[in-house]
Amino acid sequence: xxxxxxxxxxxxxxxxxxxxxxxxxxxxxxxxxxxxxxxxxxxxxxxxxxxxxxxxxxxxxxxxxxxxxxxxxxxxxxxxxxxxxxxxxxxxxxxxxxxxxxxxxxxxxxxxxxxxxxxxxxxxxxxxxxxxxxxxxxxxxxxxxxxxxxxxxxxxxxxxxxxxxxxxxxxxxxxxxxxxxxxxxxxxxxxxxxxxxxxxxxxxxxxxxxxxxxxxxxxxxxxxxxxxxxxx
Amino acid sequence: xxxxxxxxxxxxxxxxxxxxxxxxxxxxxxxxxxxxxxxxxxxxxxxxxxxxxxxxxxxxxxxxxxxxxxxxxxxxxxxxxxxxxxxxxxxxxxxxxxxxxxxxxxxxxxxxxxxxxxxxxxxxxxxxxxxxxxxxxxxxxxxxxxxxxxxxxxxxxxxxxxxxxxxxxxxxxxxxxxxxxxxxxxxxxxxxxxxxxxxxxxxxxxxxxxxxxxxxxxxxxxxxxxxxxxxxxxxxxxxxxxxxxxxxxxxxxxxxxxxxxxxxxxxxxxxxxxxxxxxxxxxxxxxxxxxxxxxxxxxxxxxxxxxxxxxxxxxxxxxxxxxxxxxxxxxxxxxxxxxxxxxxxxxxxxxxxxxxxxxxxxxxxxxxxxxxxxxxxxxxxxxxxxxxxxxxxxxxxxxxxxxxxxxxx
Numbered sequence: 135x136x137x138x139x140x141x142x143x144x145x146x147x148x149x150x151x152x153x154x155x156x157x158x159x160x161x162x163x164x165x166x167x168x169x170x171x172x173x174x175x176x177x178x179x180x181x182x183x184x185x186x187x188x189x190x191x192x193x194x195x196x197x198x199x200x201x202x203x204x205x206x207x208x209x210x211x212x213x214x215x216x217x218x219x220x221x222x223x224x225x226x227x228x229x230x231x232x233x234x235x236x237x238x239x240x241x242x243x244x245x246x247x248x249x250x251x252x253x254x255x256x257x258x259x260x261x262x263x264x265x266x267x268x269x270x271x272x273x274x275x276x277x278x279x280x281x282x283x284x285x286x287x288x289x290x291x292x293x294x295x296x297x298x299x300x301x302x303x304x305x306x307x308x309x310x311x312x313x314x315x316x317x318x319x320x321x322x323x324x325x326x327x328x329x330x331x332x333x334x335x336x337x338x339x340x341x342x343x344x345x346x347x348x349x350x351x352x353x354x355x356x357x358x359x360x361x362x363x364x365x366x
Numbered sequence: 367x368x369x370x371x372x373x374x375x376x377x378x379x380x381x382x383x384x385x386x387x388x389x390x391x392x393x394x395x396x397x398x399x400x401x402x403x404x405x406x407x408x409x410x411x412x413x414x415x416x417x418x419x420x421x422x423x424x425x426x427x428x429x430x431x432x433x434x435x436x437x438x439x440x441x442x443x444x445x446x447x448x449x450x451x452x453x454x455x456x457x458x459x460x461x462x463x464x465x466x467x468x469x470x471x472x473x474x475x476x477x478x479x480x481x482x483x484x485x486x487x488x489x490x491x492x493x494x495x496x497x498x499x500x501x502x503x504x505x506x507x508x509x510x511x512x513x514x515x516x517x518x519x520x521x522x523x524x525x526x527x528x529x530x531x532x533x534x535x536x537x538x539x540x541x542x543x544x545x546x547x548x549x550x551x552x553x554x555x556x557x558x559x560x561x562x563x564x565x566x567x568x569x570x571x572x573x574x575x576x577x578x579x580x581x582x583x584x585x586x587x588x589x590x591x592x593x594x595x596x597x598x599x600x601x602x603x604x605x606x607x608x609x610x611x612x613x614x615x616x617x618x619x620x621x622x623x624x625x626x627x628x629x630x631x632x633x634x635x636x637x638x639x640x641x642x643x644x645x646x647x648x649x650x651x652x653x654x655x656x657x658x659x660x661x662x663x664x665x666x667x668x669x670x671x672x673x674x675x676x677x678x679x680x681x682x683x684x685x686x687x688x689x690x691x692x693x694x695x696x697x698x699x700x701x702x703x704x705x706x707x708x709x710x711x712x713x714x715x716x717x718x719x720x721x722x723x724x725x726x727x728x729x730x731x732x733x734x735x736x737x738x739x740x741x742x743x744x745x746x747x748x749x750x751x752x753x754x755x756x757x758x759x760x761x762x763x764x765x766x767x768x769x770x771x772x773x774x775x
Binding site for chain 1: 685
């Protein structure tokens with residue numbers, strides 16, 4: 135059984151009188167432990183696809199099987215639970231809570247999972263240590279560099295032991311050297327913890343870290359190729 | 367589901383970020399709760415004063431005063447003509463079935479002397495029924511007896527104020543005082559009753575048998591004359607029957623024809639006072655209601671700020687939703703935030719309300735009574751306000767689309 139199975143997913147937006155197909159009958163399967171880059175020009179439907187994979191949005195039609203369960207028709211709160219337990223998000227703009235310490239940012243998913251305060255703190259500290267930020271628990275986002283902020287976000291994405299990390303342009307706001315460090319962190323998590331990493335990027339050298347690249351154009355998958363991956 | 371202590375700490379953090387804004391929002395509730403408590407304190411004191419007087423005057427009391435409201439074309443106040451006699455009082459007591467007892471009153475002002483001390487006070491001639499009707503207890507000694515009334519004995523009862531002024535710490539019972547140079551033996555001291563709503567000290571009085579008052583103190587040309595008849599009806603329900611019976615009896619005794627004006631007036635004191643008490647209660651409710659409006663305005667202030675806060679924190683809401691916050695996690699966060707604002711405001715409001723009531727009584731000399739009921743009411747109401755006005759912003763926050771919210775700049 136595939137970890138993720140998208141079956142003829144279509145997403146239609148209404149812009150006034152006109153209906154726009156952001157995704158037209160996209161089908162693909164992702165196995166556990168894959169490292170995937172989703173690529174394509176803007177307007178190709180890759181972001182829409184990411185949002186559906188991340189359970190932030192629901193397809194207009196089609197089925198989305200996550201660990202064998204169809205989540206396409208789930209209610210808002212059921213999707214929230216899926217996001218909490220199965221999916222970690224890493225965004226281009228980090229999306230950390232400002233005026234909140236790194237530790238508390240990482241604790242956030244556990245907060246909504248009903249984990250007791252003491253365990254929350256312990257697991258969050260461990261996750262921060264894993265991404266190389268041990269000793270910076272008390273720092274606030276504005277006291278951290280971009281690369282460090284993105285590491286906090288990655289710690290937050292993995293702290294609930296989610297099997298999937300969705301990273302939307304995670305290096306878009308970072309310089310080349312920091313980008314490489316962040317990508318190596320993803321590679322490590324993928325290799326050591328067998329976390330499935332799904333990356334959205336338009337940068338070819340970033341995509342080269344992946345083992346499989348999927349190209350979107352005009353709402354359809356135009357190519358899906360496996361590669362050596364894990365550059366470096 | 368997120369646990370409440372975590373939400374509370376999140377909410378406190380959010381409120382601390384905008385200290386000034388939170389404080390100003392709370393101020394609306396502080397003023398509202400404070401106003402409700404202070405207004406109810408003033409109102410309660412006013413109506414308490416009246417009900418205290420009602421109980422001090424006795425239950426089911428009618429007063430019969432001599433004189434009509436007009437006589438010979440000249441309008442006269444009730445009590446301006448002395449047309450009631452002791453015999454009238456006896457007749458009312460015996461012949462009116464709805465009447466339980468009658469205490470005749472003949473009063474005047476005189477100087478009272480004990481040793482080197484003197485005190486000018488009201489002297490009331492009456493019968494022992496007076497103290498039964500008014501449920502007025504004796505502090506020490508005894509009440510003068512019906513026998514002493516019949517024999518016009520020179521005995522007297524003193525109010526506390528008179529005792530304080532003439533005797534100080536001494537025990538007055540058994541001592542002899544002089545009223546208009548007539549020696550009277552003090553047989554008892556009355557329990558303190560305090561002021562009536564007019565501010566008149568009810569304890570500044572000396573009571574003597576009515577017959578003694580007539581013969582020795584306020585003797586008049588008209589024998590047996592009294593100033594007021596103090597009548598107690600058997601039951602509250604008998605009040606109007608008693609009023610009718612007294613009117614009919616006195617008309618007959620005074621030979622007043624059907625078209626002639628009465629030379630006496632019957633007043634239903636209990637009814638008058640109850641009406642006054644009712645209007646005082648009304649006033650309390652009115653004051654409280656007006657103050658509640660400011661609490662309501664404070665609540666609208668909270669809603670306003672919470673709506674701004676939800677908009678400002680759209681991205682935060684998006685992040686929370688992305689990591690798994692459910693509808694009620696978001697709602698509770700904002701409701702609790704607004705609840706914290708209103709409850710802290712409520713506590714501060716209680717402090718402000720209580721201290722401003724104290725200040726009112728200290729500076730303006732107003733009586734205020736802070737009832738726990740008013741405090742609980744105002745505090746509970748502020749909590750409800752917080753919940754009610756926090757709900758809409760919280761509801762709005764919980765309906766945000768996570769994708770849109772995450773993109774919000």
